[in-house]
Ligand SMILES: NC(=O)C1=CN([C@@H]2O[C@H](COP(=O)(O)OP(=O)(O)OC[C@H]3O[C@@H](n4cnc5c(N)ncnc54)[C@H](OP(=O)(O)O)[C@@H]3O)[C@@H](O)[C@H]2O)C=CC1
């Protein structure tokens with residue numbers, strides 16, 4: 001219990017390490033005074049000697065300035081392009097709503113910045129491909145912020161599966177269920193024009209983890225059923241095109257996968273609030289592996305391995321036996337380490353490759369098609385940007 005408290009406390013109050021002088025730290029700029037910024041980048045940067053959070057841009061200067069003051073950020077910009085025009089910024093963290101990932105990552109790459117781009121990578125697979133094409137042309141690093149993949153516990157779970165201990169993978173199921181009240185009606189996640197939807201937001205993890213732990217890509221979407229989000233007092237012209245809940249059945253060759261995503265689990269018996277349920281189960285022909293809380297394992301997690309013979313063991317991995325990291329490093333801290341290594345030309349231990357991101361977006365699109373909600377609309381190609389990038 002004491003180690004848990006200490007780990008969680010330090011994760012969210014990390015030590016501030018002195019910054020390196022040679023090489024000079026990389027200067028990061030954040031697009032959007034985003035809620036996720038402190039967790040995904042600002043706190044992790046404190047303990048990274050090679051990172052300074054130098055700038056933030058928001059639609060309003062007051063908002064950018066308030067955020068900058070609160071987090072000790074040197075520069076605050078009004079408008080996103082203004083920050084991209086600052087030659088001091090080396091790396092951009094795109095923490096804008098999903099539908100703005102394409103436009104602003106393209107513009108950041110055009111400005112010569114490396115980009116850490118939030119998940120889901122874009123609204124469509126086509127946009128994702130264009131983003132990587134531009135990054136490659138420009139020789140810049142582009143990473144989808146699938147932070148959970150960088151944690152040693154997730155790596156360990158995959159290692160157990162790959163060792164053959166539970167046999168050949170037959171079934172994978174993922175629950176990404178959040179209690180009612182997790183998000184307000186005005187949240188970006190409920191806004192179609194901003195790329196909202198449970199499968200866009202939570203489903204992106206479900207799709208990624210199913211593909212990762214099964215080491216396979218889907219071959220078909222068998223079922224995709226959803227419940228639409230509806231505001232309490234919808235305007236007369238309200239279109240129900242955002243999924244509040246989505247349940248999906250996939251085939252990955254002879255593997256079956258189920259993904260359940262919900263932004264607002266109803267109270268039990270109408271009165272008892274629910275806990276978040278973030279679980280993964282992999283069933284093999286010789287046993288099973290269950291991972292509780294694979295998304296934020298630093299706080300607490302468990303990997304339960306059961307074999308046909310009746311044996312059962314539980315593993316918890318907060319720190320890798322080899323490699324970098326402390327038990328209090330969050331998934332985002334590990335991710336930041338990999339991003340910096342890549343920008344510096346060092347080979348990170350874990351990386352989310354272009355093909356991984358593209359396959360994820362392709363299958364998210366197919367899920368939406370199957371559900372009847374249809375593919376999410378893409379942003380018009382940024383033709384000027386593409387032409388200049390050639
Ligand atoms: N990796 C992770 O663990 C997590 C990732 N995410 C991802 O990060 C991204 C941001 O999520 P989150 O921080 O929760 O989002 P926020 O609700 O904080 O929104 C992010 C920013 O979007 C900007 N924005 C631009 N246009 C609009 C608009 N029309 N309406 C509303 N906001 C707008 C706002 O910028 P401005 O400051 O300019 O007003 C705001 O600061 C999403 O892609 C999400 O999926 C979210 C949570 C966890």
Ligand SMILES: O=C1OC[C@@H](O)[C@H](O)[C@H]1O
Pocket residue numbers: 189201202295
């Ligand atoms: O980690 C997360 O958990 C909650 C989600 O809504 C968020 O966008 C996601 O990244």
